[in-house]
Amino acid sequence: MASDTGRDAVKVPGGARGDGAAIRVYDELRREIISFERAPGSVLSRATLEKQYAVSQTPIREALQMLDQDGLVQVFPQSRTVVSRIDVQQLNETHFLRVAVEVEVVWRLAASPREDVVARARAILQMQKALMNDTDQPELFQDLDRSFHQTLFDAVGVGTIQKMLARRLGHLLRCQKLDLPSQGKMAMIVADHEAILNAIASGDQTAAAEAVRRHLSGTINRVDALRAAHPDFFTDGKTWPVLTWAETGSEE
Known part of the structure; x- marks a missing residue:
């Protein structure tokens, strides 16, 4: 069956294909986001994801970058990564x-x-x-x-x-x-x-x-x-304000 992840087209920024670990994390996170197991607005902690998937920082970073390209997460550098609302x-x-x-x-x-x-x-x-x-x-x-x-x-x-x-x-x-x-x-x-x-x-x-x-x-x-x-699930394209790590208390 065709996958909704578009795996064959996945590329990380810079043109290099994501490695196997990054693709695995990407596929699973995408599935969880689309199924609402991870609700719009929820924070994705990189440290927690590393433990959950037993991988290093690099595959997590690449997977989140790909999800960002898909519009499914918003990555705020030095702050947090959140699941996007439906735009x-x-x-x-x-x-x-x-x-x-x-x-x-x-x-x-x-x-x-x-x-x-x-x-x-x-x-x-x-x-x-x-x-x-x-x-x-x-x-x-x-x-x-x-x-x-x-x-x-x-x-x-x-x-x-x-x-x-x-x-x-x-x-x-x-x-x-x-x-x-x-x-x-x-x-x-x-x-x-x-x-x-x-x-x-x-x-x-x-x-x-x-x-x-x-x-x-x-x-x-x-x-x-x-x-x-489901008003909390949608947006007209506006983004959340970028907060600092200290303000959110979240970990990247």
Whole structure:
């Protein structure tokens, strides 16, 4: 299944690829942030992370730098590192980019429908159908969702673009995590995926594009409601003031 971490695209500042320890810490912290095991605004102590993952300062620093690039943490030098709130501005910008790219993907697929691609995507869809009433496995449902979209990207030879996009989807994935338990949300996703595949299989480019736009806008259209329900989780792009170590009492 496709990973939401975008591991293949991970690079630390300066162009060097992160080493195995840094990638491991990055993957785990990203998963915990997206699942809200580490809530927005919570402080990440480097000393504590070093003990938790049994690694030195360097992998922790590189992992936090990568998460900072993803927009999932804010690193205040000589002060603290905190889990970012869901940035509504970044969320809208990422959504704009994602829609533009995925519309082009399905447009190309519908122009020359391939039975093998549709069959692979339908197999994933069937697994989602089996889970759409199971609220105890939202992570597995989301994994299948990412696999569905990755299958379409791979089919037109732009799978790497999906992995690059994944690095910017952290805010959206957290919104989806909040929205997924909503009544009928999983069934709506399944219905959207089915509409996308039916349009591709029939060669209807316009219907495929419209289905993707509708599908990708579901959570975005509920951001105001999600924000009202979880006001402490969101921001309009403003950052916390930079405090000194003495003021925060936190350790880096």
